[in-house]
Amino acid sequence: MPRPKQEDTDTQEATDSKIRFFGEVDLDRDGKITSDMPAWYFERHIDEMEEGILRKENQLARGAIAADNVPMIKEEIKAEKAKLRKIKESKPTLTGNQVDRCWRVYKSLTEQIQASMPTRKQSKDGLVNPYDELKRLKQKHIKIDPEIAKACGVKAVQGKISGDEANKCYQIIGRTLGENTNVEALRRDGNTEAYHTINDLTKAILSGMQIKGA
Numbered sequence: 001m002p003r004p005k006q007e008d009t010d011t012q013e014a015t016d017s018k019i020r021f022f023g024e025v026d027l028d029r030d031g032k033i034t035s036d037m038p039a040w041y042f043e044r045h046i047d048e049m050e051e052g053i054l055r056k057e058n059q060l061a062r063g064a065i066a067a068d069n070v071p072m073i074k075e076e077i078k079a080e081k082a083k084l085r086k087i088k089e090s091k092p093t094l095t096g097n098q099v100d101r102c103w104r105v106y107k108s109l110t111e112q113i114q115a116s117m118p119t120r121k122q123s124k125d126g127l128v129n130p131y132d133e134l135k136r137l138k139q140k141h142i143k144i145d146p147e148i149a150k151a152c153g154v155k156a157v158q159g160k161i162s163g164d165e166a167n168k169c170y171q172i173i174g175r176t177l178g179e180n181t182n183v184e185a186l187r188r189d190g191n192t193e194a195y196h197t198i199n200d201l202t203k204a205i206l207s208g209m210q211i212k213g214a
Helices: 011-015 043-062 067-090 096-116 120-124 130-138 146-151 163-177 200-207
Strands: 140-143 160-162
Touching: 043 067, 096 140, 096 146, 096 163, 130 163, 140 163, 146 163, 160 163
Parallel strands: none
Antiparallel strands: 140 160
């Protein structure tokens, strides 16, 4: 996983560790996060909002809106544009130091999530214990920078979060960095010898074949 080229950072960047993935649009009056994911994360929804605004503007321009409804539609467009602007502005613009921290966490999460996931072959062969899978998703075993976890809306306990929480952090950080956010894409196939139900050596012994070097 290549790291982006980093330019020299000034003293302010080097000491700036406060990362915010959730903006005002995601918070209630008390400053608490009200959504599972930041509003800016949902790029398709943003596209749909932009298309909806453009459609209403075109209808107004063509005179396709009844005169009595024009004021209401204009107010809707104004409110939707304001909301869209807030969503776009809430996406974090990271300093060089913050990007570096996020890349370290993203790389670490990639490795830990992948290592903890059953392979596709194990799932296909029915070798995944449901209880173990539940523990993987719910118990805190993934190491993470607690401050970045908090920025993702997740509380780390002794520097660890659950599999489900790790997936959430991976997606938010990945979207911020413009990288993969599909957790399932991390799952290994498990088709190497180490994951064969019966590897070549075992097959040879069971078939009575002479093993070279034996």
